[in-house]
Amino acid sequence: MSAPVWARRRAAAAQVWQRFRTNRGGLFGAAFIALLVAFSLLAPLLIDQDGLDVVRATGGSLEPPSGEYWLGTDESGRSVLLLTLWGARVSLLVGFAATLLSVVVGTLVGVVSAHFGGWVSAVLMRITDFFLVLPALVLAAVLMAVLPKSMWTVIMAIGITSWPTTARLVRAQTLAVESRPYIERSRALGGGHGHIVGKHVLPSVLPLVFANTTLVVGGSIIAESTLAFLGMSGPEISWGSMLDRANQSGAVTAGAWWYLLPPGVAIVLVVLSFTLVGRALETVLDPRLKGDR
Amino acid sequence: MTSLLELQDLGVTYRTGEGDLEAVRGVDLTLQPGETLGIAGESGSGKSTVVASVLRLLPKSATVTGRVLLDGEDVGAMRWGRLRAARWSEASVVFQGAMHALNPVQRIGRQIAEPLRLHTGASETEIDARVRELLEQVDLPAAKARAYPHELSGGQKQRVMIAMALACDPRLVIADEPTTALDVIVQAQVLDLLGRLVAERGIGLVFITHDLSVLAATCSRIAVMYQGRIVETGDAKDVITAPRHEHTQALAAAFPEVGDPASRYAPATSEPLPQEGERDPQQPVLLSARELRVHFRDRTGTTVAAVDGVDLDVRRDEIVALVGQSGSGKTTLARTLLGLQRPTSGEVHYDGRPVPTSSSGLRDYRRHVQLVLQDPSSALNPRHTVYESVAEGPRIHRLGGDEHDLVVAALEAAELRPAAQYLTRLPHELSGGQRQRVVIAGALALNPSVLVADEPVASLDASVRGEILGLLLRLRRQLGLAGLVITHDLGLAWNIADRVAVMYRGELVEVGPVDQVLLEPNHEYTKALLAALPSPGPDDARYTG
Structure with a gap:
């Protein structure tokens, strides 16, 4: 029984990949992300972590790019290139973890609210509205103030403020699916809530959630950078905290462009890549968005 | 005298991803003023494509061969401006599905006036008067001009569509399934109205439907289309009472006359019905x-x-x-x-x-107690195979026994034979009748x-209708x-x-x-x-x- 099902799913995935491949922007984004993820996972093996330690740093303060330090050094004499590469780890981790949190909560709230309707939906949607109108940065700042300063608090702060959009999207999609007659048929066959949600609703909602997820990752990375730039982050090295320190140490007035540009460009590239992949996936998975035809 | 509409060897081919599709092949038709021509056929027979080709409303992927003469003028050779003038002021269309063809946020009067504004230089007071006149012609009070579409019933909306089609005094009106979504009583009113307009104003009417009995009541001549060709054409009475082509016979049999003993307990099905056994009149109430x-x-x-x-x-x-x-x-x-x-x-x-x-x-x-829904194409999850759809019920109820055998038996009972051939298919690979059988099999799987x-x-479609009804009757007689x-x-x-x-x-x-x-x-x-x-x-x- 399950053999043809898996064969069909494989065929469907192959088809999605076929169509995805024709989107050049999406392909570029996917390649860049894959490269960066692979590098971030292997970074502890490739990078000598001594170079990241303020005490053991060998360079001078704010040295311009040279043969030894390709992207110059920071105010404590560490290589900006090393810092930028290492920063990818935190930025990606925060991006993915916050997205996971936001997507899980959003999908759950969206599906439950659309499936049960009535007062359940009313209550859940009012809660969603509440979080939707909260100024995300202010909420995150408050959370950072009351909770211990760590990367996980950042993840939670971003996750809590970004799930409402996912919930809205999932709810709309679920409502569309639930109005189809095959749901009524399934109910008449005796299918309970779990059966209908698991067998009919989720399989047709998840592809869109997946496309949305890639877009949320980009947003989360920006949020993390913003928080870190405002000084609200853990002690870990991230692109946002690099920009923060560059600002604090007077790199701007010193004209140390090599300290500001690398983390900034890295943020732009990563977010752009995720957005390109997300948009490409949306077009592939949602036939209504196809431009021509 | 030139014919109002003349189709000469009309052919339409659609370019699709899977090669060319010949939707219409070698169609010849003529229509005189004051005449009503009915075109009958199932979905996919090409009848709507013929209509679209008359006013050049076909999508870009279509290639047209042959000629369409509107009042002696070749539609294919018309310049854009001439074509625009011809649309609505010479020939107009009553589209099917009045529910969706009206703009929900505009008042009826405004929508009827739209073609008048586009095609005539009439002043506002003239247009108002004309709208009132048109509403009167279709038996609607003039005050309805201020109503929104949702405030009207289905039949009233269909009449508004007809009023729109008549707005610019066309000489040819094409009605594409104008009564399909309507109830019998409203349908009779709409048919009456169309017939009266033909008789009073000498316009030509092309009437398209899959329901032969509707054509019998309205048309003087009938053409039956099947797979893009006209397979039978002739006097309405002759075609209906003595159909020659087997497809016409199937269409005619699908809409039995109430009171005709020949069609009592006898839906038009190709499989023989089992003999009626002894029936106990006092069966228990379920x-x-x-x-x-x-x-x-x-x-x-x-x-x-x-x-x-x-x-x-x-x-x-x-x-x-x-x-x-x-x-x-x-x-x-x-x-x-x-x-x-x-x-x-x-x-x-x-x-x-x-x-x-x-x-x-x-x-x-x-x-x-099980349910069979109206539209089988939406009653099946498009991502589930036939096997999964039929097995859904038994899985929910955790019925014992071999699931595969159960599914095969249910499909056989719904007369999808051989069942093995259908198990891995997806709904979109099946015809409408086959899909409805899958829905029925899904219900039967629970016994x-x-x-x-x-x-x-x-x-x-008409030809499938009899088969599904026959299945329901056989299920009662056998089980x-x-x-x-x-x-x-x-x-x-x-x-x-x-x-x-x-x-x-x-x-x-x-x-x-x-x-x-x-x-x-x-x-x-x-x-x-x-x-x-x-x-x-x-x-x-x-x-x-």
Whole structure:
């Protein structure tokens, strides 16, 4: 029984990949992300972590790019290139973890609210509205103030403020699916809530959630950078905290462009890549968005 | 005299991803002023493509060969400006689905005036006068010009569509399935109106439908299309009473005449029906409704009684047809019987016991009473194979035994043979009739004793209709399966039902054996329903050009 099902799913995935491949922007984004993820996972093996330690740093303060330090050094004499590469780890981790949190909560709230309707939906949607109108940065700042300063608090702060959009999207999609007659048929066959949600609703909602997820990752990375730039982050090295320190140490007035540009460009590239992949996936998975035809 | 419309060797080919598709092949037709031509055919026979080619409304992927002459002028050779003028002022179209063809946020009057503004230089007062005149012609009060589409009934909307088509005094009107979505009574009114306009104003009318009996009532000539070709053409009476091509015969047989003994218990099916066995007239009552009421509250807070005190019994080994027009509460009654809708008051009994309201009790109940929906293309999850769709019920109920055998047996019972060939197919790879069989197989897999079918053939092609009805009748005769068939089609009741219940505004106004209710109706509403049936009787070809 399950053999043809898996064969069909494989065929469907192959088809999605076929169509995805024709989107050049999406392909570029996917390649860049894959490269960066692979590098971030292997970074502890490739990078000598001594170079990241303020005490053991060998360079001078704010040295311009040279043969030894390709992207110059920071105010404590560490290589900006090393810092930028290492920063990818935190930025990606925060991006993915916050997205996971936001997507899980959003999908759950969206599906439950659309499936049960009535007062359940009313209550859940009012809660969603509440979080939707909260100024995300202010909420995150408050959370950072009351909770211990760590990367996980950042993840939670971003996750809590970004799930409402996912919930809205999932709810709309679920409502569309639930109005189809095959749901009524399934109910008449005796299918309970779990059966209908698991067998009919989720399989047709998840592809869109997946496309949305890639877009949320980009947003989360920006949020993390913003928080870190405002000084609200853990002690870990991230692109946002690099920009923060560059600002604090007077790199701007010193004209140390090599300290500001690398983390900034890295943020732009990563977010752009995720957005390109997300948009490409949306077009592939949602036939209504196809431009021509 | 030049013909109003002349098609010469018309061919239309669509370019698709899977090669070229010849939608229309070598069609020749002529229409004189004051004449009504009917084009009959199933979905996919190319009849709508012919219409679109007359006004060059085809998509870019279509290639047209042959010639279309409108009043002697070649439509294909018209410049853009000339074509624009020809659309609406010389030939106009009444599209199918009046529900969707009107703009919901514009008043009716404005929409009727749109072609006038575009095609004539009339002043505002002239346009207002013309709109009033048009509404009068289609039997609508002039005050309706200020109404929005949702404030009108289906029949009124269809009449607005006709008024729009007549706005610029066209000489040719093409009506593409103008009555498909309408009830019999409203359909009769619309047909009457179209016929009167042809007679009074000498316009030419091309009437397209899949329902031969409608054509019989309106048209002087009929052309039958099949797979892009015209397979039979001739005088309306001849085509209907003595069809020559086998496809025409199938179409004609699909819409039986109520009262014709030849079609009683004899839907047009290719498989032989089993002989009627000994029937015990006192079979036990399986499903019954007692004083059932379902009330809804609409947006304004007014309570609407969708089902208003209904008593109905369905016995073992009988098919009950529930007939009535849309909005009469038929579907709400069915959903309540299935436990999908809670009654406001009253009770539903199954096998002598009230239907449980707890979720586990309802689940058990659904093993016995199953549902077949109207539109099989949306009643199946497009991502599930036939196997998964049929196995869904047994999996929910954790039926014992070999699942594969169960599914195959259910498919065989629904006459999808050989079953193995269908197991891995997806709904979009099946035809409409096959999909409906899969839905029925899914219900049969639970081995129910009552099947509730909501308009089971309304969205199927004429030739498939008889096959599905035959299946329902065979299931009753072979398995003793009881059926409650909801329909607006009295011919269906005549074809397969034992008893008929007529529903009107939430109440059952007449219940009894088919022969009695349909041949000697008592209630005024039943009489009105029967009188509105388009009749192909010899003296009744009302509108000969």
